[in-house]
Amino acid sequence: xxxxxxxxxxxxxxxxxxxxxxxxxxxxxxxxxxxxxxxxxxxxxxxxxxxxxxxxxxxxxxxxxxxxxxxxxxxxxxxxxxxxxxxxxxxxxxxx
Numbered sequence: 001x002x003x004x005x006x007x008x009x010x011x012x013x014x015x016x017x018x019x020x021x022x023x024x025x026x027x028x029x030x031x032x033x034x035x036x037x038x039x040x041x042x043x044x045x046x047x048x049x050x051x052x053x054x055x056x057x058x059x060x061x062x063x064x065x066x067x068x069x070x071x072x073x074x075x076x077x078x079x080x081x082x083x084x085x086x087x088x089x090x091x092x093x094x095x096x
C-alpha cells in the first residue's frame with residue numbers, strides 16, 4: 001500500500017486540493033449511524049407483527065432474536081478479549 005496520500009499523522013485524510021471522501025465527513029458518518037439505529041429499531045418493533053412457528057416457548061418472547069444476537073456478539077467480544085491475554089505474543093516474536 002502506498003503512503004503517498006497519507007499525511008504525517010497516519011490518518012487517511014484526503015490529499016491537499018482534493019475533496020474528502022463522503023465517508024470521511026463526520027456529518028455523513030453520523031447519518032449512517034443514525035440510519036442503522038433506525039433500521040435496527042424498526043426491525044425490533046416489526047417482531048411484534050410476525051407470526052412465529054417455533055419449537056421452543058422462549059422464541060415467542062418479544063425481540064428474542066435481536067436480544068439473542070446482541071448477547072451473542074457481546075459474548076464474542078468479551079471472549080476475544082480474554083483469549084488475547086492468553087494468545088498474545090511479544091512484539092518481537094518473529095524477529096528472533
